[in-house]
Amino acid sequence: DAKTTQPPSMDCAEGRAANLPCNHSTISGNEYVYWYRQIHSQGPQYIIHGLKNNETNEMASLIITEDRKSSTLILPHATLRDTAVYYCIAIGSARQLTFGSGTQLTVLP
Amino acid sequence: GAVVSQHPSWVICKSGTSVKIECRSLDFQATTMFWYRQFPKQSLMLMATSNEGSKATYEQGVEKDKFLINHASLTLSTLTVTSAHPEDSSFYICSAHDRGEETQYFGPGTRLLVL
Numbered sequence: 001d002a003k004t005t006q007p008p009s010m011d012c013a014e015g016r017a018a019n020l021p022c023n024h025s026t027i028s029g030n031e032y033v034y035w036y037r038q039i040h041s042q043g044p045q046y047i048i049h050g051l052k053n054n055e056t057n058e059m060a061s062l063i064i065t066e067d068r069k070s071s072t073l074i075l076p077h078a079t080l081r082d083t084a085v086y087y088c089i090a091i092g093s094a095r096q097l098t099f100g101s102g103t104q105l106t107v108l109p
Numbered sequence: 110g111a112v113v114s115q116h117p118s119w120v121i122c123k124s125g126t127s128v129k130i131e132c133r134s135l136d137f138q139a140t141t142m143f144w145y146r147q148f149p150k151q152s153l154m155l156m157a158t159s160n161e162g163s164k165a166t167y168e169q170g171v172e173k174d175k176f177l178i179n180h181a182s183l184t185l186s187t188l189t190v191t192s193a194h195p196e197d198s199s200f201y202i203c204s205a206h207d208r209g210e211e212t213q214y215f216g217p218g219t220r221l222l223v224l
Contacts, residue, residue: 043202043215097213099153
């Protein structure tokens with residue numbers, strides 16, 4: 001699976017959009033981009049995934065660049081409960097998730 | 110989304126005892142489940158892949174005789190930490206995906222403390 005790179009931490013004001021970037025420059029054509037988040041002392045929570053088209057669900061939007069070398073997770077209206085570590089993972093057919101360090105998002109009141 | 114449960118949510122045991130952790134897919138059938146371990150302030154590390162009806166596949170450095178995995182049904186996988194020692198104290202998390210789907214769903218985790 002392709003390696004991903006994320007900033008270690010970000011802050012966001014409550015009510016504002018949180019934009020979390022991820023670089024995956026070595027991603028291959030059959031690898032999906034998945035986003036999970038982990039709130040302290042809980043198991044990871046699935047957020048969204050995509051292959052090459054932008055995706056949106058009730059939690060977030062995923063914007064993937066045309067060359068697929070990077071993506072951005074957007075939480076449109078961040079709340080305090082969105083404070084968590086966010087993981088961007090590229091996964092292929094092996095289905096094994098390799099977790100990096102992720103981005104610690106802190107939503108500030 | 111699909112729901113995965115774990116039991117117990119936390120356990121404290123004496124050194125030398127064995128501890129069993131259950132992982133269940135509640136509303137779907139999972140041919141494959143995964144077991145992770147997470148130490149404080151670290152990311153999740155894959156320990157093993159559990160396949161229904163066959164032997165688990167362990168990651169390099171994970172002792173298969175110490176961490177026994179059984180995946181006897183499409184909805185249940187168990188991880189037994191045998192002869193637990195204080196260094197086995199960690200947060201153990203399982204995940205599973207529905208047949209035909211790519212997305213993995215995680216359980217809430219089990220916190221193990223070995224005294």
